[in-house]
Amino acid sequence: MVWERLRHLLDETLLNFRRGGWGVVASIGAITVAFLVTGTFLLLTLNLGTVVAQWAEDFQVIVFLTDAITPEQVTLLRKRLEGELAVREVTYVSREEALADFRKQIRGQESLLEGLKTNPLPASFQLRIQKQHQTATALGQLAVSLRRMEGVEDVLYGQEWVDRLTSLVQVMKILGIVIGAVLGIASLFIVANTIRLAVYARAQEIEIMRLVGASRSYIQIPLILDGTLQGGLGAALALGMLYVLFRATLWQLGASAPLIFSGAELGRFLDVEYRMGIVGVGALLGAVGSLVAVRRFLRA
Amino acid sequence: MIQMFHVSKIYPKEVVAVSDITLHIQRGEFVFLSGPSGAGKTTLLRLIFRDELPTSGQILVNGRNVVRLRESKLPALRRSIGVIFQDFKLLMDRTVYDNLHLVARVLGVPEAVSRRKIGRLLKEVGLLQKADEIPYKLSGGEQQRVAIARALMSDPAILLADEPTGNLDPDLALDVMRLLIEVNIRGTTVVVATHNRRLVSEMGQRALILKQGRLMEETH
Ligand SMILES: Nc1ncnc2c1ncn2[C@@H]1O[C@H](COP(=O)(O)OP(=O)(O)OP(=O)(O)O)[C@@H](O)[C@H]1O
Numbered sequence: 178m179v180w181e182r183l184r185h186l187l188d189e190t191l192l193n194f195r196r197g198g199w200g201v202v203a204s205i206g207a208i209t210v211a212f213l214v215t216g217t218f219l220l221l222t223l224n225l226g227t228v229v230a231q232w233a234e235d236f237q238v239i240v241f242l243t244d245a246i247t248p249e250q251v252t253l254l255r256k257r258l259e260g261e262l263a264v265r266e267v268t269y270v271s272r273e274e275a276l277a278d279f280r281k282q283i284r285g286q287e288s289l290l291e292g293l294k295t296n297p298l299p300a301s302f303q304l305r306i307q308k309q310h311q312t313a314t315a316l317g318q319l320a321v322s323l324r325r326m327e328g329v330e331d332v333l334y335g336q337e338w339v340d341r342l343t344s345l346v347q348v349m350k351i352l353g354i355v356i357g358a359v360l361g362i363a364s365l366f367i368v369a370n371t372i373r374l375a376v377y378a379r380a381q382e383i384e385i386m387r388l389v390g391a392s393r394s395y396i397q398i399p400l401i402l403d404g405t406l407q408g409g410l411g412a413a414l415a416l417g418m419l420y421v422l423f424r425a426t427l428w429q430l431g432a433s434a435p436l437i438f439s440g441a442e443l444g445r446f447l448d449v450e451y452r453m454g455i456v457g458v459g460a461l462l463g464a465v466g467s468l469v470a471v472r473r474f475l476r477a
Numbered sequence: 478m479i480q481m482f483h484v485s486k487i488y489p490k491e492v493v494a495v496s497d498i499t500l501h502i503q504r505g506e507f508v509f510l511s512g513p514s515g516a517g518k519t520t521l522l523r524l525i526f527r528d529e530l531p532t533s534g535q536i537l538v539n540g541r542n543v544v545r546l547r548e549s550k551l552p553a554l555r556r557s558i559g560v561i562f563q564d565f566k567l568l569m570d571r572t573v574y575d576n577l578h579l580v581a582r583v584l585g586v587p588e589a590v591s592r593r594k595i596g597r598l599l600k601e602v603g604l605l606q607k608a609d610e611i612p613y614k615l616s617g618g619e620q621q622r623v624a625i626a627r628a629l630m631s632d633p634a635i636l637l638a639d640e641p642t643g644n645l646d647p648d649l650a651l652d653v654m655r656l657l658i659e660v661n662i663r664g665t666t667v668v669v670a671t672h673n674r675r676l677v678s679e680m681g682q683r684a685l686i687l688k689q690g691r692l693m694e695e696t697h
């Protein structure tokens with residue numbers, strides 16, 4: 178009995194799929210597009226978010242020193258920097274260390290450095306800033322006062338960029354949510370419509386089934402499963418495409434700008450939780466869409 | 478088996494299809510429901526398997542009050558009643574076999590059992606050779622017999638036949654009647670709706686005569 182039931186569910190669902198033909202294909206396609214667009218936003222936002230957070234962490238304030246600076250001046254300067262309220266941590270990077278770091282970064286392309294007779298890189302202090310002082314204006318003021326110090330060549334701080342990128346990520350997040358919601362609702366209607374057509378196409382059969390004693394759920398569950406499958410399949414397909422696009426993009430970027438995009442932390446695909454969540458949301462939208470259709474068009 | 482108490486059915490726009498009918502059909506009976514077109518025969522049958530609810534009155538089928546039947550109990554009622562519809566209601570895009578198989582699936586009958594049963598029923602109605610045909614290609618009489626076979630798929634306690642001889646020539650009509658009598662002899666309560674009064678008198682069974690929704694007379 179249970180076996181017959183399961184078989185029936187499978188049969189009916191597949192039957193709907195086959196009967197649905199291009200309608201089902203179009204439905205899954207539309208859901209795929211919706212999830213592809215939303216997924217792209219999600220992926221970009223997450224990655225950009227990580228990158229910006231990383232930058233905010235790494236790239237705070239760099240104080241470049243003049244080449245003529247003496248060790249005594251370095252010590253003195255370090256004391257003064259450590260005395261600053263906003264500064265959490267001070268790291269000295271000598272000219273040699275700077276060059277070694279750079280070599281490491283451009284692994285594979287050391288030939289770029291071959292023509293150099295002398296080390297072009299300055300020594301520097303890299304400062305980490307207390308969280309509460311990490312605003313563009315506070316760091317701007319700090320930079321001005323640091324520039325006046327003896328032995329300081331220049332002060333670089335990326336806070337303005339970090340701020341801009343953070344707000345960009347914020348905007349993208351909101352945009353992603355809005356677009357995701359709109360496309361999600363659209364997907365719901367698309368599934369509902371496909372299931373409605375399936376109900377119409379099989380109206381006579383459904384009527385006969387009811388007349389010979391089929392329960393409501395016996396008729397409804399395969400249709401709802403059908404919608405669920407469409408939603409889940411569309412989302413899974415979108416996920417697959419997103420992955421391919423993502424890999425291709427990384428590869429492209431890696432080839433065209435190895436200096437920027439060689440870092441390992443850059444370019445993470447969606448975590449398992451996100452992937453399962455996306456397929457789950459697709460299936461859920463499909464289920465709700467078909468439930469709506471079934472409720473509306475299977476009265477009596 | 479089937480009892481009605483002051484049953485009326487009024488469709489929208491004051492169309493009175495059935496009016497104040499009280500009747501009692503015993504278990505195992507064979508009863509004709511006769512009367513001219515539009516008398517309310519189909520409506521009366523539909524009230525029995527709760528395809529329609531009466532406007533007033535009570536209906537008992539096999540001890541169950543159909544009027545107050547809960548939705549969840551409806552499948553059980555329908556499974557105990559085989560219906561031969563006036564318009565057959567066959568699926569024209571499936572084979573004869575698949576039309577019968579649909580019922581087996583709804584009932585959850587195992588595949589092997591259903592195959593045997595379909596074979597037996599098609600043999601009984603003389604259509605074993607047509608199992609893989611599409612009903613669309615069958616004659617009216619053959620379609621009629623497919624509809625009969627399908628109605629018997631659930632071994633119903635009650636068989637409702639709506640104009641089962643409607644478009645058959647007299648010989649075929651008698652064949653069909655013989656088939657229904659046989660079903661009745663095996664214990665099924667049979668109700669046959671027909672406007673063919675000659676057939677009714679030839680068969681000599683109990684008959685309920687309907688006119689304009691009212692029960693006019695009962696003959697034996
Ligand atoms: N679903 C419906 N909606 C409105 N009126 C209906 C409906 N079904 C039947 N009627 C009306 O109820 C009356 C009885 O119809 P019914 O079909 O029961 O007659 P019948 O005796 O089966 O006729 P026939 O011999 O032609 O099949 C008719 O006047 C018909 O127009």
Ligand SMILES: [Mg+2]
Binds near residue numbers: 518639
């Ligand atoms: Mg009728």
